[in-house]
Amino acid sequence: MTEERSPKKQEVIETEVSLGTVHPAALEPYRVRLFVEDEIVNDAEITIGVNHRGIERIMEGLPVEKANALTEKVCGICSNAHIWNSVLVAEKGLGIEVPERANYIRIIMEELERLHSHLLYLAHGSEVLGQETFSMRAFYLRETSMELLRMIGGNRVQYGASIIGGVRPRCELNDMRIQKIAEGMDFIEEGTLKFADRFVSDPMIMSRITGVGKISQKQAKKLEVTGPSLRATGLAQDLRTTMKEYEPFDFDVITQDDGDVKSNILLRVLEIPESIKIIRQAIKDIPNGSITNRSWEMFDCDHIKSYIEVPRGTLYHSYAIDDGRVRGSIIRTPSMSNIGAMQHACIGNHITDAQLCIVQCDPCFTCTDRAIEIINR
Template sequence: MDEKIPNSKIIETEIPMGTVHPAALEPYRVRLFVEDEIVQEAEITIGVNHRGVERIMEGLPVEKANALTEKICGICSNAHVWNSVRTAELGLDIEIPERASYIRIIVGELERLHSHFLYLAHGCEVLAHETFSMRVFYLREIVMELLNMIGGNRVQYGCSVIGGVRPRCELDSKRLERLANDMDALEEGLTDFVNRFTSDSILMSRITGIGVLPQKQAIKLDVSGPSLRATGVVYDLRTTMSEYDPFDFNIITQEDGDVKSNLMMRALESFESIKIIRQAVKNLPEGPVVTHDWEMKDTDIIESRIEVPRGTLYHSYALESGRVRHSIIRTPSMANIGAMQYACIGDQITDAQLCIVQCDPCFTCTDRAIEIIRR
């Protein structure tokens, strides 16, 4: 109680944000419970984007179901179709051509770059620094044009199919040369951005120590991806994926689990994606990009997990007469919602949206979860 104000008392207040908010890329609802401008509790509710994708997939031919998964998200569309196709390949014991695996890696890492650049640009926008935001969007545009070159589309590239990649995604010498040259341009531009960003004392003071997620809490909440590694946990699912065995890259970590650590995670991890793409371009094996040497059969429920820009993406389904049964899709943001809520607590209400954004939420592809309320 403030002694200068007789009989004063703290009044708990609820501040609603959303479902549409200028700092949010998608609709979701945030409830902030504050006392004297300090967030004491936060609640994030999704459900606005629910489209029943898993129900629609039920009974579809597996090829059509795979194509549908690409529509789940406009940021990680390739990740969804890759993991859905990978699920079928695991169940049907399909060994894809090595060249196809390399092309999948190239597209996957390009998607990681465009996702991380979007994250950095959005973060700068929330920080009210439009110049930095536009600089990153310029770099992202290079990546989007590369994805368009490979798949013929800037959002849904339709790269992976059962047995490999589509023939239209084949990389000839001109495409490989452009990829190599653009990696040099991206590295130069990203280096310049990171140097400018980290040397801005006002920005750095604004994001240091804000939205702290302790490592123990991150593990307890089952946080994954860069948001987990930002707390110092050395874990990247790519190190367990056979597709990444031929590539040399570092697992980037930060220690503080705050907004600064999360922003630096994505920036530094982007350098590793550039490194992986360069290796794939340089060592791209000869051979076909797709195999048709496999037969459809019924399977039990098959599970596949891959590392996508936000963490661990889970797909599972069974095959019955070539059709999908019992599909379940779980995205990283499902687990990371807890981290977003926790990160707000103890900070000023003006920092709340920044604390949420630091976990890189993607609720459009998360929106299939249900909450069971026990009475």
């Protein structure tokens, strides 16, 4: 009689793969811990803190207008959004009316910034996919929006356009500048359509991005995802539809349904024509009049809050004014919410797709990198 042998137990070992803080496919320093079993990601952890600069602490006690200017240093991609929202805080607290023409210029600046941000996203995403040609094409299109921002604001990265009560005199739009903007919109729209047509026609790219990094709408709500990453799950939520600054403009809120890398990429491609539509309306219907209201007085006020829609989602600024100086500044960027989605998107995917799952949410870790934790010992 032969002795029966029990089946040998298979031991499963989970391996941790740590990437960063400097990663060849990342624009900013951060650390990713991937917990992998048989090359499939079971869990992920993203840690920031390497690039902390303490901007909110530096703002404490600064005169309001100087503090507003400092907020541009939070992010080199959405610098206009930060100074605009910081200025909106003061304008709401002080009850300042902004000239209509100034508001139109602010909207043009913000939508040009959305164009350059989305095109940067497409360029960086193509680079992560290993598609250098598509990456360079997107950067080539982005250059037009960067040059238009330079023409209006005087710089390519930090424009200093918004001030309390309006925009700076150097940002005034004459006929020549309006014509340049119109020509730039034609160029970007035509180039984006060609880019999208070539991109979605490539079977290797589409097979690589379809179904990868999928996030359900239910999970996105639970993680409080914001911006395009939320709209890529099918939820039509765009703060611009509730902002009074955007009331004169007609545009569609773009959504995609699958919540994967493909949906995130296509959504941003389709949002580019909507931004162009807004800019064209603004330059066509821009009202006459002043671009700055300086007839206001500074006074003390409690914390004022302002929310606006920026390229990555909802941006929050808040501070109080005491003797003309900023107190208790708080800045919350979209990536602070979206980090949870980046981590969740990695789970269940192959380790080689982890970085692609992260960048699909268009992370901006440097502008998020301001929070500090105080530990009492």
